[in-house]
Amino acid sequence: MNVDRMEKCLLNYRFSEEEGFLYGFNLYAMLNGKDVMLIDTAFRSQAKQVKKDLTSKGLRLTHVLVTHFHPDHVAGLIALDPEITVLGSPEYKKTLTKDIPQRVTPVSFSEGFQFGEFTLSFTPAPGHSACSILIDINGKYLHAGDNLMSRYDGNAILPWVEYHELANHISSLEMLKRMKRVRIILSHGPELSGEEEIIRAIDDRLSYLKAVLNSAGRCSWVEAISGCSCNYTGREFFEQLLAESVN
Numbered sequence: 181m182n183v184d185r186m187e188k189c190l191l192n193y194r195f196s197e198e199e200g201f202l203y204g205f206n207l208y209a210m211l212n213g214k215d216v217m218l219i220d221t222a223f224r225s226q227a228k229q230v231k232k233d234l235t236s237k238g239l240r241l242t243h244v245l246v247t248h249f250h251p252d253h254v255a256g257l258i259a260l261d262p263e264i265t266v267l268g269s270p271e272y273k274k275t276l277t278k279d280i281p282q283r284v285t286p287v288s289f290s291e292g293f294q295f296g297e298f299t300l301s302f303t304p305a306p307g308h309s310a311c312s313i314l315i316d317i318n319g320k321y322l323h324a325g326d327n328l329m330s331r332y333d334g335n336a337i338l339p340w341v342e343y344h345e346l347a348n349h350i351s352s353l354e355m356l357k358r359m360k361r362v363r364i365i366l367s368h369g370p371e372l373s374g375e376e377e378i379i380r381a382i383d384d385r386l387s388y389l390k391a392v393l394n395s396a397g398r399c400s401w402v403e404a405i406s407g408c409s410c411n412y413t414g415r416e417f418f419e420q421l422l423a424e425s426v427n
């Protein structure tokens with residue numbers, strides 16, 4: 181685990197890919213005095229390590245803000261205090277498959293949330309999951325959850341999406357592109373910075389997703405990635421999409 185202090189009150193806990201795993205994890209901690217809001221928990225092991233580090237710094241975890249409710253983002257809640265405030269999309273029940281000890285407080289897409297010096301606002305971005313949200317932090321960073329994923333060496337990870345959600349994932353990425361952000365942080369992989377890098381990353385995913393959708397899942401791998409400037413890892417996600425398309 182590495183801890184980067186991005187700003188006085190903003191920490192990035194980074195867990196690089198373990199051997200055999202496709203992706204690592206970023207957990208962001210926003211500090212408000214001694215209280216901490218964490219964005220996502222990853223699995224139990226990562227949540228425990230972050231909690232231990234925060235405790236060693238005299239801080240206490242009071243809030244968890246969830247980008248979406250897939251297990252690699254919320255399973256760590258099991259290792260945390262049941263009294264913690266968990267914030268996430270009003271659509272969380274569509275994705276959450278296991279019981280967690282905390283009650284989920286739905287975020288408001290019109291009013292946002294204030295936590296110390298952090299002004300947070302939320303935008304629904306369904307596709308990767310029904311409950312995916314984009315999180316704006318002080319107008320400076322945009323957390324895109326798993327709308328974009330990569331490895332820490334910068335290699336892009338193929339978008340993960342169920343076949344029937346392809347059009348939604350495309351719409352959410354097009355919305356993200358229109359936002360013209362210059363600092364995008366992710367749950368998996370390093371920050372993307374600069375308009376050019378961000379637009380290229382989004383266009384690569386869009387090209388792949390549209391190739392699969394427009395062919396109704398009947399394209400080859402070479403055809404699917406022919407418009408992309410990157411080399412993807414995670415080809416198994418493509419095989420899964422093709423299998424779903426015939427059902």
Ligand SMILES: [Fe+2]
Nearest residue numbers: 250252326367
């Ligand atoms: Fe994920």
